[in-house]
Amino acid sequence: MLLARGPEQEEVFARARQAREESFGATVVLRGVIEVTNVCRVNCDYCPMRRDNTRGNDRYFMSADEILERAVRIKDAGIDIILLQGGETPRELAAVEEAVPRIKELFGGRAEVLLNLGNMRKDQYARLREAGATSYILKHETSDPRLHRELRHESLDERLRCLRDLLDLGYKVGTGLISDLPGQSLDSVVDDIELAGELGVHMCSVSPFVPAPDTPLQLRLPGSVDLALNVLACLRISYPELLIPSVSALEKTSTGGQSRGLAAGANVMTVNFTGDSDRHRYLIYGKDRFVVKMQHVQELVRAAGLEVRGSVFLDDAVPAASR
Template sequence: MKKVLDKLYKTNSLSKDQLIYILNNLDKSLQNYLFQLARDTTIKIYGNKVFIRGLLEYSNHCKNNCMYCGIRRDNKNVDRYRLSEEEILLSLEEGYKIGYKTFVLQGGEDLYFTDDIFESLILKIKKQFPDVAVTLSIGERSYESYDRFHRAGADRFLLRHEVANVQLYNELHPGMNFENRKNCLYNLKKIGYQEGAGFLVGLPGENNEILAENLIFLKNLAPAMVGIGPLIPHPDTPLKDEKVGSAEKTIVMLSLTRLLLPTALIPITTALNTICEDGLERGLMAGGNVVMLNLSPIYVRKKYEIYKNKETRDAHELKTIEEKAKNVGFVIDMGRGDNINFRRNEDGK
């Protein structure tokens, strides 16, 4: 088994069967060895830096009905909101004053935000903050829309694939289909974004074969960023009675992703920290190197409830993050934090 892990560390590649073998046979000592290899890989490429992002949840309206998401269209208990352009720019200005050089605009698939509105917003953000990286996490759009946003100045795009098993994906996403999701991801890559994919751990019907499929999908896609988090069932969704995803398995999948995609930027997700008190430290020690802190106005944060009891890392909590990172040998980095394959100057050129 150790030989298989060593092979993964040296070649950054394994077959689906070999990945299933690892997942079926990973005991505590081998798990720790896996974490060590993943951490060594991160440090070899990015050093001991933790890249800090400012997250702005601009709307909790969504046209989709994903079975696990608290802001799904059919959840009538959601207190819906959408931030105005002025509120968005003021929130980003506050983050910029603190020192943030990456803004992540995240929301449900809100049809109010047309291509014209997004293009105008991106242009204004880039004009006001020319040295900042803009990341969009706004769901599925056409190639033309993605290209338009990229030309306006958007640098990165997060679109988790959630699960690479076609049948399970289609069951969990009514009215959507995996083929379109996959096409969106490849379109983003073709356009030139630093794109992010990723998946949930603990979905109903999941097994080690499906988890291995997720990893193989990521290896083939080779995204610049990967987000992995545990399922946290929301009480107002069809998956309300499912178990919470395993923190341990989430961290294992993070480490395997690091070894398969050594240059990826990998966040320690809010969901992991919600179910695991020391999730940040454990994530850093297992291959993660990105943390997102919340720039959203205080009065809307509780409304962006994709799952209950969501841990909210406030944008001003840098000292806390800095201390936690320092305790496990890492330092925070407030720069743009581009993927090493997309490095550019701090002025954005």
């Protein structure tokens, strides 16, 4: 299935859409993301926010008040999932810990606070959970321990320890992989898919490798969007109840990529609510990254014959459109 192209690939996508329909109906979960800091202590070779990129990285940290101000805009847009995402740095932790309960209060408790802030100690995850965080994304990126060490300069075991701690603490947990990383085999991508199942996570994403400026991998060829879409479809067929986003990296690498993500079985889209000045400083794929706006998402979802809905992790979850 990973190598399928043409009519064969369409068949795989159709099976994936059927699996999505059976688990979630014709719906796509909408998230609003706030990028809380662009500072990171890690040095991933594929990421322009890496520690050593002092050239292009104009550092910022959002305060709790600034995070709240953006959360109000997410609420006004009718979205009930607030994703706080940032580089891995202890310096932003106090602001996030202060912001989380205030966000919950803003939404009258009816919000999913989703964090994506990297590796931490278990007691730090526990504090954020107590503050009101619902869910956490921590992508394993590659399940090949050698490649993980080579490209992230970090240990896969430590990443997996964090994922297990998060599950243990009752978080709804997301992992994710990058496909077509330089040096990655197809077998290792199969391992990535199987790892999502073995961990028992609730969400999994896949992004094609994007060679970003000011990184050691900037001259490598971009990853195949077809492979990423096939991984997405395989995840959906293998684990029908996973939340799987159609990520902006698909659009960055090929126009129309995000709509193909929905066609391949994705059921989550993320709208960017970072303020204009910070958004240009958050160098996830370099300065000319594709920034996802509300209108773009609404058009894609409608064109796919789907409708937007709110969090699936809130007890009284209802479609966003009917609120």
